[in-house]
Amino acid sequence: MSESAIRRLSLYLRALEEMGDDGEEIVSSRLLAERVGTTGPQVRKDLSLFGSFGTRGLGYAVRPLRVRLRDILGLSRRWSVALVGAGRIGAALVAYPSFRERGFEIVTILDNDPEKIGTRWNGIAIGPVERMEEAFRRNPAEVAILAVPAEAAQDAADALVRVGVRGIMNLAPVRLRVPEGVAVKHVDMAVELESLSFALRHLVR
Amino acid sequence: MSESAIRRLSLYLRALEEMGDDGEEIVSSRLLAERVGTTGPQVRKDLSLFGSFGTRGLGYAVRPLRVRLRDILGLSRRWSVALVGAGRIGAALVAYPSFRERGFEIVTILDNDPEKIGTRWNGIAIGPVERMEEAFRRNPAEVAILAVPAEAAQDAADALVRVGVRGIMNLAPVRLRVPEGVAVKHVDMAVELESLSFALRHLVR
DNA sequence: CTTCTCTTGTGAATGATTTCACAAGGATTC
C-alpha cells in the first residue's frame, strides 16, 4: 500500500466530490482516471487494495465510493490541528477555508513573537509557544502544521511530539527527525521550483 | 533519471549549502545521506547518473559538488517568475526571500481584482491578468506560480502557456492540462493532510 | 615503494509499482 497510492485516493476523492455536485450517479475507472491524470487499471488497482466497490459492466456509484474513500482515508472524523508559526504562510493557511471544510480544523495557534501573542486570527488567540502543553490541554490536536523558520523547526517538532502530536505537515525547508509512530509530510516549494528548473534547463533561452 | 532522484539532488544541494558555511571541506555519501534522510548508496547512485564527482577513499569536495549540482539542476542561471493570483498565499510567496536567494525572482504579479491591481508588492505593481501578454513583453518569465482559486486555474494556465511559460508551480487543487513540453509541479497541501490522516486513522483516539 | 585504509562508482539482485490482459459477472435488451 504505497504512499503514492494513498495520494491518488485523495485525488479520486476530490474528483468524486466535484462530480457529485454535477449530479453524476456512476463513474467508470476510466473517467475517474482521466479526471486525476492516471489510467483506468491504476484506479482499479488502487481501489482493490481496500475492497471491491464497483459493479462490473457499470462502474462505481459516486456517492458510496465517496463515503468509502473518506472512510479509508480517515476523513469520516474531524481532525484538530495546531498551527505553530503565525507568520505569512501561517496567516494564509488560517484564512484558508478548505481545510476546515475537509475536516481539518485549526484549534490552536502558537508563536514566539510577543507582538503576535494575544492577537486573534479567525477567532483564535495566538498563544506563546513556550506554553504549548497548556495550550494543548485546553485544545488538544492530533495534527500540527509547522510554519516556523528553518532554524526553529526541529525544536518545535520535538515539542509537538512531546505534547502528543502524531502527524506533522512541515513547511520549513528542513528534514525533521521524529520518533517512530509520528508521521511527517514535507511540503517543499523550493524543491518543486528546482525540479521545474531541472526540467527546463535545456529548453529555455 | 527519475523525478525522485531529481528531488533528492535538490535536497543534497541544500545540505551542501548549509554545510559550506560550517567550513566542512569534504563530505562522504554516508554523511550527506544522513542529512537528507536517505542512504549512502542512494546518494552515490543519484550522483553517478550525472558523472563522477568524488574521490575514492575520501568523499566529495563540498564546494565543487555544490557547483556541479547547481549546474545539473539548472540553477546556475536566474529564473524569472510570474505570480498569477495575488491572494493570501501569493502574498506569502512574494514576501518570502528564499526563492530569490535561490535564483527564482518574481518579476510580474497579476490578478483580476480591481482593488488589487495597481498596488505594489515588494516594489512590483500588480497588473491586470487580462493584459498578461503586455506584462510579459515588459517582464518575460519562464516560470509561473499559479495561486488563483481552483475554478480559475485552468484558464490562467492556458493563458500562461500562450505567453510562453514553460514551467508552472500550481497551488490550486486541480490537475492542470498543459501541452507537451510544459512542466507542471503541483503543491497540494490537502493531499498532504489527507495522507497524514490516513497514516493516523487507526493510531489516534 | 609498498601496504593499508577508506570510500567511491557501478553492475547485479532485489523490491516496489505500474501496466497488461482477460476471466468474472452484473445490467440491459430482446
Place this chain on the structure above:
DNA sequence: GAATCCTTGTGAAATCATTCACAAGAGAAG
C-alpha cells in the same frame, strides 16, 4: 431467460527504483 454488452477485479508481466556487494582506486602511513 438467454444472449449481449460492458466494466470490474486481479494474477502475471513488465517496468522502474532502490539496495547490495564489491572491485577500483585515491590517499596516508610506514
